[in-house]
Amino acid sequence: MKTSQQRISGLFFVIILLSFVSGLAAEEMIVPDPNDSTKICIPQPPTDVKATDAVYDKGNVVDLNWTLSSDDDAAGKVLRYQILRRKAGEGDFTSIDSVVSGTTFYKDESVEPGQSYEYEVVAICDGGSGPSDPSAPVTPDMEWLDFRLTNLFLIGLLICGAVIYFIAKAKRGKTLFIRKIAGLEAVDEAIGRATEMGRPILFVPGIQDMDDVQTIAGLTILGRVARVVADYDTKIKVPVSRSLVMTASRETLKAAYMAAGHPDAFNEDMAQYITDEQFGYVAAVDGMIIREKPATVFLLGAFFAESLILAETGNSIGAIQIGGTANPPQLPFFVAACDFTLIGEELFAASAYLSGEPRQLGSLKGQDVGKALAMIAIILGALATTIGQTWHIDFISKFADLLNSLFRTN
Amino acid sequence: MRRQVPLIITFFIGALLIISVFIPPMTSLKETFTLYFDIIAVFAFFLGGGNLLRVHLSKLQGRKEDWGFSLVTVIGFAFMLTIGLFKIGNPGGISASITADDSLFQKLFNFVLVPLGSTMYALLAFFVASASYRAFRAKNREATILLIGAFIILLGRTPFGMMLTSWVPDQFSILQIPNLAIWVMNGPNLAGQRAIMIGIGLGVVSMSIRILLGIERSYLGEEQ
Amino acid sequence: MNWVPRIIAISGSDLGVIISLVVIGGGMIWLLLQSIKAGDVDRRIVFLFIFISVSVPILFPITFAETATPIVKKLYDRIEDLPEGSTVLISFDFDPAMAPEVQPMADAITRHCLVKNQKVIFMSLWATGQSLLNVTMQNVVKAEFPNKIYGVDYANLGYKAGNEGVLNVIVSNFRKMFPTDVNNVSLDSIPIFKRIRSCQDVNLIVSIGGGKPGVKEWILFVGDPGNVPIGCGVAAVVAPQLYPYYPKQLLGILGGIKGAAEYESELIHHYKQFAHVDTPGLRMMGPQTLAHVVIMAFIILGNISFFVARRRGRRQ
Numbered sequence: 001m002k003t004s005q006q007r008i009s010g011l012f013f014v015i016i017l018l019s020f021v022s023g024l025a026a027e028e029m030i031v032p033d034p035n036d037s038t039k040i041c042i043p044q045p046p047t048d049v050k051a052t053d054a055v056y057d058k059g060n061v062v063d064l065n066w067t068l069s070s071d072d073d074a075a076g077k078v079l080r081y082q083i084l085r086r087k088a089g090e091g092d093f094t095s096i097d098s099v100v101s102g103t104t105f106y107k108d109e110s111v112e113p114g115q116s117y118e119y120e121v122v123a124i125c126d127g128g129s130g131p132s133d134p135s136a137p138v139t140p141d142m143e144w145l146d147f148r149l150t151n152l153f154l155i156g157l158l159i160c161g162a163v164i165y166f167i168a169k170a171k172r173g174k175t176l177f178i179r180k181i182a183g184l185e186a187v188d189e190a191i192g193r194a195t196e197m198g199r200p201i202l203f204v205p206g207i208q209d210m211d212d213v214q215t216i217a218g219l220t221i222l223g224r225v226a227r228v229v230a231d232y233d234t235k236i237k238v239p240v241s242r243s244l245v246m247t248a249s250r251e252t253l254k255a256a257y258m259a260a261g262h263p264d265a266f267n268e269d270m271a272q273y274i275t276d277e278q279f280g281y282v283a284a285v286d287g288m289i290i291r292e293k294p295a296t297v298f299l300l301g302a303f304f305a306e307s308l309i310l311a312e313t314g315n316s317i318g319a320i321q322i323g324g325t326a327n328p329p330q331l332p333f334f335v336a337a338c339d340f341t342l343i344g345e346e347l348f349a350a351s352a353y354l355s356g357e358p359r360q361l362g363s364l365k366g367q368d369v370g371k372a373l374a375m376i377a378i379i380l381g382a383l384a385t386t387i388g389q390t391w392h393i394d395f396i397s398k399f400a401d402l403l404n405s406l407f408r409t410n
Numbered sequence: 411m412r413r414q415v416p417l418i419i420t421f422f423i424g425a426l427l428i429i430s431v432f433i434p435p436m437t438s439l440k441e442t443f444t445l446y447f448d449i450i451a452v453f454a455f456f457l458g459g460g461n462l463l464r465v466h467l468s469k470l471q472g473r474k475e476d477w478g479f480s481l482v483t484v485i486g487f488a489f490m491l492t493i494g495l496f497k498i499g500n501p502g503g504i505s506a507s508i509t510a511d512d513s514l515f516q517k518l519f520n521f522v523l524v525p526l527g528s529t530m531y532a533l534l535a536f537f538v539a540s541a542s543y544r545a546f547r548a549k550n551r552e553a554t555i556l557l558i559g560a561f562i563i564l565l566g567r568t569p570f571g572m573m574l575t576s577w578v579p580d581q582f583s584i585l586q587i588p589n590l591a592i593w594v595m596n597g598p599n600l601a602g603q604r605a606i607m608i609g610i611g612l613g614v615v616s617m618s619i620r621i622l623l624g625i626e627r628s629y630l631g632e633e634q
Numbered sequence: 635m636n637w638v639p640r641i642i643a644i645s646g647s648d649l650g651v652i653i654s655l656v657v658i659g660g661g662m663i664w665l666l667l668q669s670i671k672a673g674d675v676d677r678r679i680v681f682l683f684i685f686i687s688v689s690v691p692i693l694f695p696i697t698f699a700e701t702a703t704p705i706v707k708k709l710y711d712r713i714e715d716l717p718e719g720s721t722v723l724i725s726f727d728f729d730p731a732m733a734p735e736v737q738p739m740a741d742a743i744t745r746h747c748l749v750k751n752q753k754v755i756f757m758s759l760w761a762t763g764q765s766l767l768n769v770t771m772q773n774v775v776k777a778e779f780p781n782k783i784y785g786v787d788y789a790n791l792g793y794k795a796g797n798e799g800v801l802n803v804i805v806s807n808f809r810k811m812f813p814t815d816v817n818n819v820s821l822d823s824i825p826i827f828k829r830i831r832s833c834q835d836v837n838l839i840v841s842i843g844g845g846k847p848g849v850k851e852w853i854l855f856v857g858d859p860g861n862v863p864i865g866c867g868v869a870a871v872v873a874p875q876l877y878p879y880y881p882k883q884l885l886g887i888l889g890g891i892k893g894a895a896e897y898e899s900e901l902i903h904h905y906k907q908f909a910h911v912d913t914p915g916l917r918m919m920g921p922q923t924l925a926h927v928v929i930m931a932f933i934i935l936g937n938i939s940f941f942v943a944r945r946r947g948r949r950q
Contacts, residue, residue, distance in 0.1 A: 223628030
């Protein structure tokens with residue numbers, strides 16, 4: 001039989017137990033207030049998700065477009081969009097990237113060609129998300145040819161074809177007329193002057209590396225100049241700004257001296273590396289010019305701000321100077337300070353011109369076809385645009401637009 | 411063989427790079443070969459640096475003319491190489507970046523090399539004047555046109571240009587020097603720049619074809 | 635257009651004008667007499683006059699009022715007309731050698747954007763550009779606009795290697811190339827980038843520089859394909875090459891010190907609060923103008939000498 005004390009303890013225990021259970025029940029039974037929107041956020045999903053294969057690529061790009069979620073507005077409810085992807089028909093979507101709100105476009109560059117994919121775009125807000133319907137499957141494909149560059153290809157074919165045609169024509173013995181280029185006519189005279197005066201020749205092939213076509217043009221002219229220098233036994237110095245150009249210059253000079261029958265006269269130090277630093281190089285070359293007083297200075301290659309410094313220093317010692325570059329802003333400085341200037345394309349024509357070899361001269365004629373094409377297009381285009389816009393003649397304006405589109409590459 | 415291999419490589423790689431422009435899967439080849447070139451150029455640094463040291467050390471040894479300049483060159487070369495390589499004066503120690511802001515290397519770059527470069531660049535101001543004095547003379551028709559054009563641009567870049575032609579009525583405002591200067595830049599200058607750029611483009615094409623086909627070989631040290 | 639110049643009196647400028655007139659003017663008269671005797675002037679005399687014409691206005695400032703030419707005004711007007719809160723990207727694509735010419739432009743354009751409450755994103759394609767970018771941030775942004783908040787009103791992406799490869803990517807996706815800013819803070823955490831996913835979301839791009847990579851690369855890889863308006867500030871020697879792109883692909887060009895001076899002048903004219911800020915462009919126009927005048931004087935002297943000698947030769 002239980003005592004009153006035992007009954008009170010038991011009651012006490014039951015009360016505690018009931019309190020505990022009711023407390024738990026109270027937690028589980030909290031019903032979220034549907035009017036309390038700070039706790040749950042379900043944004044409207046983006047719509048119209050379209051996945052398309054990107055054109056003219058390696059087959060690894062899919063373009064994804066969609067319409068913004070209606071909740072993506074100035075209030076900023078939508079924070080970002082999550083991009084999900086899966087292989088078509090397989091498993092769950094996985095996240096591949098996210099973009100900021102307001103975005104309607106994404107470029108997926110991590111797909112494999114030939115594999116089908118499906119996409120979902122999920123609008124994300126603080127605490128919730130709204131996924132779109134999956135896109136239709138898309139299979140990225142590789143295009144082997146970029147047809148947007150058809151114009152470039154055809155024009156390139158035309159010009160290269162003309163060059164090759166005239167090379168072949170010259171090989172067959174046809175004499176081709178090439179106009180005189182004063183700077184190149186003066187090369188032999190300039191070298192002769194240095195020989196008579198007993199002073200060296202300075203040849204500067206520009207300040208760029210062997211990956212610049214102007215440097216190669218300069219070195220091809222060096223080859224021709226070095227052959228004459230070797231014949232006359234004149235001293236030549238070739239200070240360079242790049243190590244690879246130094247090795248190429250040495251090979252050129254060595255070959256020239258060997259061809260002239262004076263291999264012993266060749267010295268590796270004729271081609272000397274100075275520094276890659278632009279103005280350090282200029283300071284060193286200026287010092288050489290002032291101290292060694294060359295009678296002839298060739299400045300043929302890629303030049304930048306240092307062009308006038310070099311040319312004026314050469315002028316100050318009374319040297320005869322032949323300058324040439326394909327960098328248009330520097331041409332006026334050479335024109336002002338040098339005795340002869342090779343302007344742009346004349347620098348590239350120089351080696352062909354100096355060699356006199358028919359095949360090389362033929363390439364110059366082919367280049368002229370390109371110039372003729374450019375001139376005709378410019379004249380026709382300018383006339384068509386002027387007439388079309390002044391007198392509002394539709395078909396002439398369309399012709400001008402056609403000409404414009406022919407020479408675009410995008 | 412020694413002659414053939416470089417020509418074959420030149421033709422093959424050149425043709426490949428031209429074709430890669432038109433074939434999308436191959437468009438990244440250009441970046442790849444540019445990287446290859448950069449790697450080769452880095453190795454070539456050793457050749458250039460070695461040549462520089464050899465030339466100047468031999469001048470020092472033989473006490474040849476102007477050996478003092480060679481001494482400065484060798485000292486500068488050795489000093490920068492040492493502090494750069496061993497990060498001397500670099501607060502972060504040997505594992506820090508060579509161009510860390512407080513490093514001795516960066517300070518020498520900022521306070522020695524950069525001002526020296528600016529000084530050389532500043533020479534242009536003097537040389538422009540002496541070149542202008544000598545070159546802009548009305549010796550013939552073309553030189554006279556050059557002279558007039560130079561004068562218009564020079565005046566147009568100063569307030570005196572407008573001062574001299576402020577009396578010109580607005581109907582003929584094109585004759586006001588600043589407007590004339592703008593017209594010269596937008597008209598004849600632009601036409602000339604475009605013409606030169608077209609010519610350069612065609613010259614590059616022609617030269618490249620000669621190199622690719624092996625017609626032009628003197629840059630390889632080949633006698634034609 | 636009223637372009638009549640006014641000489642703005644700053645302390646020392648009267649002395650500068652007097653010294654310039656006396657020394658240079660007097661020297662020119664002496665040289666004129668030499669030229670009439672058909673003597674050529676030694677180039678060292680030419681160098682001396684250039685030295686005087688450049689150093690006197692620096693030591694005793696002479697400033698001329700400038701008015702913006704249309705090619706500069708177009709860029710100014712574009713920034714002026716942008717709605718408040720627009721985003722402008724300024725790229726510092728130059729090295730210390732070019733800085734004296736183009737840094738004033740960068741400062742002036744930054745000042746203009748901030749006073750108009752535009753949001754400014756700074757970046758650089760040149761390794762040396764980053765430290766020059768910091769100079770503008772210190773001297774203009776932090777010094778003149780202390781109320782502007784980093785991340786809200788402006789942000790610094792710093793330098794990214796890759797030249798045009800960088801532009802190829804950021805034209806469609808900023809975060810791929812710049813996942814964080816220069817302080818390693820994620821772009822997603824920076825308020826200014828909330829609605830900026832690529833260059834196409836930027837209202838205006840201004841490239842300051844003139845080398846490579848530079849303005850041409852911005853036009854080729856971002857402006858044209860992304861249809862983004864681009865303006866530029868370049869060294870004077872580079873400006874002529876960019877005229878073919880104006881006004882279709884480039885909406886304005888600031889060329890050299892003159893371009894910088896014109897922009898600064900326009901800014902001071904419309905915003906009186908900038909009347910006392912440092913204007914290096916306007917300041918440097920004094921030496922440039924005087925040097926131009928000296929060069930023109932020497933050209934005239936050279937021609938006088940040439941014609942006198944030719945006439946004497948014919949008589950003989």
